[in-house]
Amino acid sequence: MPILRVKEIRDMPSEERMKRLGEFRTELLRLKTMIAAGGTVENPARIRELRKTIARILTIEKEQKIKPEEKEKKIKPREKETERKKK
Numbered sequence: 001m002p003i004l005r006v007k008e009i010r011d012m013p014s015e016e017r018m019k020r021l022g023e024f025r026t027e028l029l030r031l032k033t034m035i036a037a038g039g040t041v042e043n044p045a046r047i048r049e050l051r052k053t054i055a056r057i058l059t060i061e062k063e064q065k066i067k068p069e070e071k072e073k074k075i076k077p078r079e080k081e082t083e084r085k086k087k
Contacts, residue, residue, distance in 0.1 A: 002053060003050065006060070010060055017060070021054060021057045024050050027050060028047065028054070031046065031047050032047070
């Protein structure tokens with residue numbers, strides 16, 4: 001089961017997402033250092049869940065950034081092939 005669902009992430013404000021991202025990265029780093037030190041982790045699947053949740057947060061954050069920029073960008077209509085051949 002995911003730590004955060006996509007709908008929950010989308011409903012969060014950007015500041016909250018960045019705060020949670022920092023928390024997840026810190027926890028992932030702690031778990032990785034425990035493994036590197038030769039210790040055992042109580043729930044090894046937690047590492048995979050953390051990685052996926054971090055990726056989800058970053059993806060949604062990127063989507064939110066791109067959407068306003070797309071509205072400002074004017075898309076030029078494509079030239080017809082015959083017009084390209086004339087040039």
